[in-house]
Amino acid sequence: MKKTNSKTPTTRIQRQKRLVILEAALEVFSKHGFRGSTLDQIASEAGISKPNILYYYASKQEMHKELIERMMDKWLAPLEEMNAKGDPIAEISAYIKRKLEMARDYPRQSRLFNNEILQGAPHIIDLLEGELKILVDEKAKVIANWMKKGRLTKTDPYHLIFSIWATTQHYADFDVQVCAVLGEKSAINHRFKVAQKHLDLLFVRALEVE
Amino acid sequence: MKKTNSKTPTTRIQRQKRLVILEAALEVFSKHGFRGSTLDQIASEAGISKPNILYYYASKQEMHKELIERMMDKWLAPLEEMNAKGDPIAEISAYIKRKLEMARDYPRQSRLFNNEILQGAPHIIDLLEGELKILVDEKAKVIANWMKKGRLTKTDPYHLIFSIWATTQHYADFDVQVCAVLGEKSAINHRFKVAQKHLDLLFVRALEVE
DNA sequence: ATAATTTTTGACCATTTGGAAAAATATTAA
DNA sequence: TTAATATTTTTCCAAATGGTCAAAAATTAT
Numbered sequence: 001m002k003k004t005n006s007k008t009p010t011t012r013i014q015r016q017k018r019l020v021i022l023e024a025a026l027e028v029f030s031k032h033g034f035r036g037s038t039l040d041q042i043a044s045e046a047g048i049s050k051p052n053i054l055y056y057y058a059s060k061q062e063m064h065k066e067l068i069e070r071m072m073d074k075w076l077a078p079l080e081e082m083n084a085k086g087d088p089i090a091e092i093s094a095y096i097k098r099k100l101e102m103a104r105d106y107p108r109q110s111r112l113f114n115n116e117i118l119q120g121a122p123h124i125i126d127l128l129e130g131e132l133k134i135l136v137d138e139k140a141k142v143i144a145n146w147m148k149k150g151r152l153t154k155t156d157p158y159h160l161i162f163s164i165w166a167t168t169q170h171y172a173d174f175d176v177q178v179c180a181v182l183g184e185k186s187a188i189n190h191r192f193k194v195a196q197k198h199l200d201l202l203f204v205r206a207l208e209v210e
Numbered sequence: 211m212k213k214t215n216s217k218t219p220t221t222r223i224q225r226q227k228r229l230v231i232l233e234a235a236l237e238v239f240s241k242h243g244f245r246g247s248t249l250d251q252i253a254s255e256a257g258i259s260k261p262n263i264l265y266y267y268a269s270k271q272e273m274h275k276e277l278i279e280r281m282m283d284k285w286l287a288p289l290e291e292m293n294a295k296g297d298p299i300a301e302i303s304a305y306i307k308r309k310l311e312m313a314r315d316y317p318r319q320s321r322l323f324n325n326e327i328l329q330g331a332p333h334i335i336d337l338l339e340g341e342l343k344i345l346v347d348e349k350a351k352v353i354a355n356w357m358k359k360g361r362l363t364k365t366d367p368y369h370l371i372f373s374i375w376a377t378t379q380h381y382a383d384f385d386v387q388v389c390a391v392l393g394e395k396s397a398i399n400h401r402f403k404v405a406q407k408h409l410d411l412l413f414v415r416a417l418e419v420e
Numbered sequence: 421a422t423a424a425t426t427t428t429t430g431a432c433c434a435t436t437t438g439g440a441a442a443a444a445t446a447t448t449a450a
Numbered sequence: 451t452t453a454a455t456a457t458t459t460t461t462c463c464a465a466a467t468g469g470t471c472a473a474a475a476a477t478t479a480t
Contacts (some may be wrong), residue, residue, distance in 0.1 A: 017457095023216070030328075031328065031329055031330065032243065032245050032246065032329060033242065033245075033328075034245030034246070035242050035243075035245070035247075036242065036243050036244070036245030036246035036329075037245075038436080038437065038438085039410070039437075039438060039439080040436085040437080041436095042393055048458080048459095049458065049459055049460085050439085050459095051439080051440085051441095051458075051459065051460085052457075052458055052459070054438085054439065054440085055456095055457070055458075057344060059438080059439080060438065060439090065419060086419050104433085111328050114324065114383070115243075115328060117242065117383070117384050117386055117387050118240075118243075118321055118324060118325060118328075118383065119241055119242060119246075120241065120386055121386045121387065121390070125386070125390065128386070128387055128390035128391065129390045129393075132387075132390065132391060133390060133391050133393065134342075136391045141340060153411070153415060155407075155408050155411050155412065156408045156469095157403050157408070158391065158392060159404060159405055159408035159409075160408065160412075162377075162380055162381075162384075162388060162391075162405075163380075163408070163409070165380070165384075166376040166377045166379075166380035166384070167372075167373045167376045167377060169376075170246045170373075170375070170376035171370055171372075172320060173324070173327070173328065174327050174372075174375075174376070176327055176330055176331045176335070176338070177327050177331065177338055177342075180331070180335065180338035180339045180342065181338065181341065181342060181343050181346045181368065182368060183339075193368050194285050194369060195372075197365075198365050198366045198370065198373070199368035199373070201363070201365050201370075201416065202365065202370075202373060202412070202416045203412070203416070205363060205415065205416040205417075206411065206412045206413070206415040206416040207415075248465075248466080248467065248468085249467075249468060249469080250466085250468095256427090258428075259428065259429050259430085260426075260429090260468085260469085261429060261430085261469085261470080261471090262427075262428050262429070264468085264469065265426095265427070266471085267426075269468080269469080270469090282442090336471065
């Protein structure tokens with residue numbers, strides 16, 4: 001026998017297998033949340049047997065934990081990139097673009113996050129109150145500074161950030177609804193192009209100082 | 211014995227009991243989604259035994275169905291009120307206010323909806339593609355008309371509506387995150403007052419034609 | 421009070437669930 | 451090839467779950 005779990009899989013084959021499983025787990029967890037997902041579903045999605053999954057991951061929890069961790073890293077990155085030295089409007093515009101691209105390219109991660117929050121963020125509450133809060137505090141200060149200097153219209157920086165999160169993630173989390181309302185006519189690429197243009201207009205026009 | 215279910219409970223006591231159960235079910239379903247919720251949880255939340263719940267509701271499904279139906283009615287109302295004859299900016303501003311008040315006053319219903327959408331809207335997809343789409347088509351046309359007349363800045367009316375949905379519901383669905391980031395300092399009343407002001411500024415400034 | 425009826429619950433059941441054990445099947449090393 | 455090792459699956463289990471049923475308790479009607 002070999003180690004049944006562990007943070008760093010030895011061989012590349014093992015790492016790949018773990019990825020296949022994670023992929024399946026993401027598919028299931030993002031739809032049904034932790035409690036609503038079953039190992040059988042994940043196994044079926046991954047095309048292998050249930051005990052085989054437990055050979056690579058010690059438990060359902062462990063899979064979920066790894067998914068959440070990977071997702072949080074991705075999730076925080078776009079905001080970190082926001083640069084205090086840059087042009088305020090351009091920086092915010094670029095941030096929105098990055099966030100929207102994330103919603104387009106990683107919708108399941110977004111839904112996984114959404115699910116976690118809906119359940120009261122049991123696994124990441126510390127992260128939210130710690131790392132995330134610190135990051136947002138910092139960027140809110142940057143934005144507040146831009147506003148003070150008259151380079152941005154004044155509004156609450158925190159709620160501005162919330163608005164950006166909300167509008168961009170909406171296209172991942174509420175995809176079914178967006179598609180239902182827009183009807184078949186809207187291909188994903190076109191949809192996101194229009195969304196991008198709309199959000200840019202919305203935030204830029206609101207924040208621009210004439 | 212008596213009827214175990216039925217759309218219209220006979221006595222007032224029965225109607226009240228069903229309400230108590232629905233209330234508990236809402237609490238649980240909104241957090242864990244349909245699959246992740248158990249009758250035991252709901253029973254415990256309601257303070258009665260599991261079989262007693264099934265005396266009033268024939269099944270878990272039936273409870274969920276009634277909750278979803280009640281919620282959808284509430285959910286559609288604010289948009290219906292948007293009036294083509296009114297002043298565009300005032301109408302949109304009022305719509306945002308109504309939606310935000312719903313997020314404040316009925317956060318669990320919002321989360322129930324969020325959960326349903328995350329799971330692919332299995333129970334309401336018809337409603338979304340039917341009733342909701344028709345309503346949004348109609349209101350999008352109204353907004354498009356305002357824009358054509360130069361009374362609102364031009365942008366995609368559908369995505370504008372999505373942005374309003376996203377930003378307002380965010381305060382219900384992502385409450386945990388909002389609170390974590392804002393810290394303890396922010397009481398709910400104050401939080402929503404600031405949110406209201408921010409969203410009003412965001413949308414009004416973006417849409418106003420100078 | 422007593423009977424009839426409604427409400428509530430404890431005991432139970434079949435199925436599903438997360439997970440363990442061990443046998444069976446690859447794969448690699450010698 | 452053969453032994454050692456790594457992987458996969460079949461079988462199983464105890465707990466949890468949605469739901470049933472009949473008996474108990476409470477309520478209402480007479």
